[in-house]
Amino acid sequence: MEQSEKTILSIMYVAQIQEKNAFEEIKKKTLLEENIIKSNIENLIKKQFVNEDNTLTESGRNSLIVVLAGGVFDIIHPGHIHTLNAAKELGDVLVVVVATDNTAMKMKKRRPLHVQEQRQELVNSLSMVDLCLIGQEDDIFKTVNHVKPQIIALGYDQVHQEKFITEGCKKIELDAKVARLQSPIPESSSSKIQKEYGESIHGI
Template sequence: MESIDKLILSAMYVCQIDGRSVSEEIKKKSMLSDDMIKSKIDELVKNQFVNEDRTTLTEIGRSSLRVVLAGGVFDIIHPGHIHTLNAARALGDVLVVVVATDNTAVKMKKRNPIHSQEQRQELVNSLSMVDLCLIGQEDDIFKTVNMVKPEIVALGYDQVHQEKFIIEGCKKINLDAKVARLQSPIPESSSHKIEKEYGESIHGI
């Protein structure tokens, strides 16, 4: 399959989840003209990758994509995050990132986040390797997993989630997803450490 076909299918997948305009999403990620987009979608409909509505994927179309799901707080974006998300993106065709809610962030970090969940979502959505960023569910992380239906769940080097917990949770929703533990070349990078050092430098002035 051509890379441009994968790009169009990926755009449709993202738009099915969050309601974005398919044509605008394709234009944002490519230099294709309206006529070229129409022609490519015609071809994908003909080959049964896209439904007759020209905006949603068939089962064949969806199965042709490898979706990767990653999650975290992402309060201060640092080099460790960038490396981890690039590594996650390299595992598949689409990268969906889930940011923790403010309440979940407090439970995880034992402090209030600097940025609200909406601000953190906007920050992560602005990263080039991220196709879609969602705000997570407080009561059940597998609600979001079930909506995204990833082939791979990518865990960062500093995440406490256990692979077994993720695998068993996926099995309960009849999802056969693999878990990938990603490594960071900068393990000392963390939002908390950056915030602490920044605060100390300000007080030292």
């Protein structure tokens, strides 16, 4: 498969998740001329990767490796960038889930500096991220089932254990691999940055 076709399939997949117009999203994200986009889509329909309504067929979806990563992402720091870059390298599409404000409070024992919509916007602005969603409070596997990733990437500092994720995926009949990512700067964290910033302000 050509890279241009893979790119179009990736954009179509993200458009489906967001319930957006796939053709308009391809125009916006690739800057290709309409006739070239239409020609590519026609080829993908002939190959049975795409349906007539510009949604992915099962073969089209299976041709993409979707990676799912999650976290609070309250203060974007170099550790996040490295981890998300490493996650993107594992597949074709990177979907990131940011924790809700309530979940973030439970995890961090403090209120996040940015509300969930702001954190979603920040993560969506990162070049390696194809789509950022706000998570579900009651059941993280609702989002996992919605995205249906082939790989779930866990950050170096995340408490979720591989066994918990693997067993949860089995319950929703999803065959996904779990990848534990490492960071070259494990001492970097949003909580530490906030604490050190607060101390420096008080010290002025």
